[in-house]
Amino acid sequence: MGVLIVDNYEQGCRIAFERIKQVVTQRERPVLGLATGSSPIGIYNLMVQDYQQGHCSYSHVTTCNLDEYCGIDHHHLQSYHYFMQHYLFRWIDILPKNIYIPTCENILEQECKKYNDLLLQNPIDLQILGIGSNGHIGFNEPGTPFDSTVHYVKLDEKTRMDNSRFFKSLEEVPKYAITMGIANIMQAKSIILLAFGFQKAVAIKGLVDGRQTIELPASVLSSHPDATFIVDKQAACLLLHK
Numbered sequence: 270m271g272v273l274i275v276d277n278y279e280q281g282c283r284i285a286f287e288r289i290k291q292v293v294t295q296r297e298r299p300v301l302g303l304a305t306g307s308s309p310i311g312i313y314n315l316m317v318q319d320y321q322q323g324h325c326s327y328s329h330v331t332t333c334n335l336d337e338y339c340g341i342d343h344h345h346l347q348s349y350h351y352f353m354q355h356y357l358f359r360w361i362d363i364l365p366k367n368i369y370i371p372t373c374e375n376i377l378e379q380e381c382k383k384y385n386d387l388l389l390q391n392p393i394d395l396q397i398l399g400i401g402s403n404g405h406i407g408f409n410e411p412g413t414p415f416d417s418t419v420h421y422v423k424l425d426e427k428t429r430m431d432n433s434r435f436f437k438s439l440e441e442v443p444k445y446a447i448t449m450g451i452a453n454i455m456q457a458k459s460i461i462l463l464a465f466g467f468q469k470a471v472a473i474k475g476l477v478d479g480r481q482t483i484e485l486p487a488s489v490l491s492s493h494p495d496a497t498f499i500v501d502k503q504a505a506c507l508l509l510h511k
């Protein structure tokens with residue numbers, strides 16, 4: 270596990286972008302695990318810019334997203350389907366058939382199994398992660414077993430409150446979601462977790478200085494063979510050794 274303390278958001282996103290570009294240009298059939306939230310937006314901007322400058326194609330790339338809300342449709346401005354189109358997919362040459370995002374639209378048990386099978390068939394080369402202020406990864410909330418696979422989840426009230434900044438009111442924030450499980454995330458060959466701002470400091474302290482516990486889902490990453498945490502000074506402010 271490596272911790273990189275960066276000066277700012279731009280620098281953190283650039284480092285993550287360079288790693289993505291390495292995977293995309295060096296592998297024949299790269300699979301990227303993608304995340305939503307404000308943390309990875311800067312990475313997606315850099316990917317789009319780089320693509321528009323003619324430096325990199327995504328026509329051979331497959332992407333698997335971490336999670337999606339249940340109870341809002343894919344055109345909803347806060348759905349993760351919309352988010353991914355808006356920030357990334359519609360600007361690059363990725364083939365729609367190679368884009369995978371879990372969905373709650375059909376029978377949930379079947380959806381979970383389908384997405385799980387898909388992840389088994391498309392092992393992820395590089396997984397991008399944000400982190401919730403409660404330490405969640407994807408929508409794996411505190412208490413989620415480390416051996417969990419794709420599942421339906423009732424969102425933590427803390428998560429709903431944190432994410433209410435994107436909705437008109439707290440009531441509008443979905444109560445349920447579908448997410449890759451912790452075991453799926455741990456299968457990725459490499460992982461980059463991004464954390465920016467003071468609101469992530471407690472979670473980052475637990476992740477770097479604390480012990481592994483299901484109460485802090487991200488703490489599982491300390492036993493991943495190739496996980497890098499990119500954090501800014503605010504998110505790193507409680508760390509013992511900087």
Ligand code: GLP
Pocket residue numbers: 304305306307308309335336398399400401405406407408428432
């Ligand atoms: C949501 C997503 C997570 C993401 C988290 C942090 O809850 N499901 O995957 O990591 O938000 O978001 P942000 O990067 O906006 O702080």
